Amino acid sequence: MGAEIRAFDWTTTPLGPISTWPKWLRTTVANLVECGHPIAFWVGPELTTIFNDGFGPILGKRAATALGKPLADVWFDVMDDIRPMVEQAMAGTPVWKEDLPLTMTRNGYPEETWWTFSYSPVRDDEGRIMGFLDTVTETTQSVLARRQIVETNEKLKREVELQQEARRQQRVLQRELSHRMKNTLSMVQAVVSQSLRNAPDPKVAAELAYARITALARAQDVLTSTSWAASDVEMITRASIEPYHDRDERFEVAGPSVELEAQRSLGLALAIHELATNSVKYGALSVEMGAVKIDWNIFGENGFSFSWREVGGPPVEAPSRRGFGSRLTERVVPAYFEGTAALDYAPAGLTYTLSGTLGAGRPSRAED
Amino acid sequence: MSKTFDRRRIAILVVEDEPLLLMDAMDMIEDAGFTVYGAGNADEALRLLESRNDIRVLFTDVDMPGSMDGLKLAHAVKDRWPPVHIIVASGHVNVARKELPENGVFFAKPYPPSSIICALDGIAERIVN
Numbered sequence: 001m002g003a004e005i006r007a008f009d010w011t012t013t014p015l016g017p018i019s020t021w022p023k024w025l026r027t028t029v030a031n032l033v034e035c036g037h038p039i040a041f042w043v044g045p046e047l048t049t050i051f052n053d054g055f056g057p058i059l060g061k062r063a064a065t066a067l068g069k070p071l072a073d074v075w076f077d078v079m080d081d082i083r084p085m086v087e088q089a090m091a092g093t094p095v096w097k098e099d100l101p102l103t104m105t106r107n108g109y110p111e112e113t114w115w116t117f118s119y120s121p122v123r124d125d126e127g128r129i130m131g132f133l134d135t136v137t138e139t140t141q142s143v144l145a146r147r148q149i150v151e152t153n154e155k156l157k158r159e160v161e162l163q164q165e166a167r168r169q170q171r172v173l174q175r176e177l178s179h180r181m182k183n184t185l186s187m188v189q190a191v192v193s194q195s196l197r198n199a200p201d202p203k204v205a206a207e208l209a210y211a212r213i214t215a216l217a218r219a220q221d222v223l224t225s226t227s228w229a230a231s232d233v234e235m236i237t238r239a240s241i242e243p244y245h246d247r248d249e250r251f252e253v254a255g256p257s258v259e260l261e262a263q264r265s266l267g268l269a270l271a272i273h274e275l276a277t278n279s280v281k282y283g284a285l286s287v288e289m290g291a292v293k294i295d296w297n298i299f300g301e302n303g304f305s306f307s308w309r310e311v312g313g314p315p316v317e318a319p320s321r322r323g324f325g326s327r328l329t330e331r332v333v334p335a336y337f338e339g340t341a342a343l344d345y346a347p348a349g350l351t352y353t354l355s356g357t358l359g360a361g362r363p364s365r366a367e368d
Numbered sequence: 369m370s371k372t373f374d375r376r377r378i379a380i381l382v383v384e385d386e387p388l389l390l391m392d393a394m395d396m397i398e399d400a401g402f403t404v405y406g407a408g409n410a411d412e413a414l415r416l417l418e419s420r421n422d423i424r425v426l427f428t429d430v431d432m433p434g435s436m437d438g439l440k441l442a443h444a445v446k447d448r449w450p451p452v453h454i455i456v457a458s459g460h461v462n463v464a465r466k467e468l469p470e471n472g473v474f475f476a477k478p479y480p481p482s483s484i485i486c487a488l489d490g491i492a493e494r495i496v497n
Contacts, residue, residue, distance in 0.1 A: 175460070178459070179431070179459050179460060181459075182459030182477055182478065183386070183459060183477075185477075185478045186386070186389055186459070186477050186478040187386070187388055187389065188478075189392075190388050190389050190391070190392035191388075193392055193395075193396065193481065194391075194392060194395070197395060197399075263386060267387065267388065327391065328388070328391075331387075331391070332387045332388050332391050333387070335387035335390075335408060336387055
């Protein structure tokens, strides 16, 4: 820039021709020209612009026309931002800023830029402040790089968090499945011990236990399609009567769509199994033309009713002794619905009615 | 094992929200000769403890719906009825063990029935002697 400065017609500026410049001004400009670091010098009543080679790229397209122009013309786009600092320097207090953001249009379009710079007051031989030196480094690249690193870190952190959440959900699911498995095994154990307790001999006990475990397994098949959480009453009912469904007219199944929580599904499946095996021995399913009408309904807020009515079977007699089947259907299964149930041994056909609730008394057990 | 006590005089309170398991556990304990009461949740269990003074053992499941699970119930019973012995059963083996009240006994579910009866006999021996 030394040649450009010497060649410039300074008579058009308040500084006047170079030959008239005082020593302090010449010395300052000579130092600036020989310095490798970007420096601009704003001097005189209009803060006329003088800058070195290093400062050129900072001016961008403006470098070609900035020499000799007033500060306010060169930096018209950021003047509002820098004015307080210019005034501070001109009042004698140096300015030091790190990574100051400025939106510039130096290349014809708005750019976000960051600057680390100092404004050092420059005095004449009498000590009056005549201008200031702007020693500057553009830090846009390092600020953007740091910002990029922060963003990348944030992104990685989010990804790690997502993975941790996925692993946590998997652990919860595994615990839940393990718990349901243990529960199923406990139910199988109860079914086996109840079968042993009530059967006349081990062979009968084994047959009863196998049939009950098979009934539980069929209900589990229905539950597996919903991750063991719930089933539909109709699906559980149809799965439970399937082994006895030898002709279309055997069963009449009717009821609204009702979602049944897993343990209630298993309980209802066991009840239907006991009713069906009893019917095969003594009731409507023991004769060619016998049939069973199964229906259920919902009422009130959470009310649920279920009934099993046998028709066309042999005359019914109440059993002399109540075994596991009647205890299960009359006492155990209604407890799953916080309700009551009754077996009515009417001569025309056995009727089983259950009335209870589908309330939130038995929530899912995913917690702990 | 020769018993020096009458099992009928020892009442066990079984708490289990699974009705089938509750019936089976009660049958098992009753068959062994103990007196047995059943409750489907912690609130029912506390009401029974308040109305009966013969209950010497609480045998509870852990996972139960309602305001109190089996572990909370066990601690509440230990505080209010210190002489009542505590047996806790759960499918969640690791969760339950470390949260038992003092002198509580833990069984993993499903459990062999004979081990429960054996534990009840041990408790009965201590109560009688």
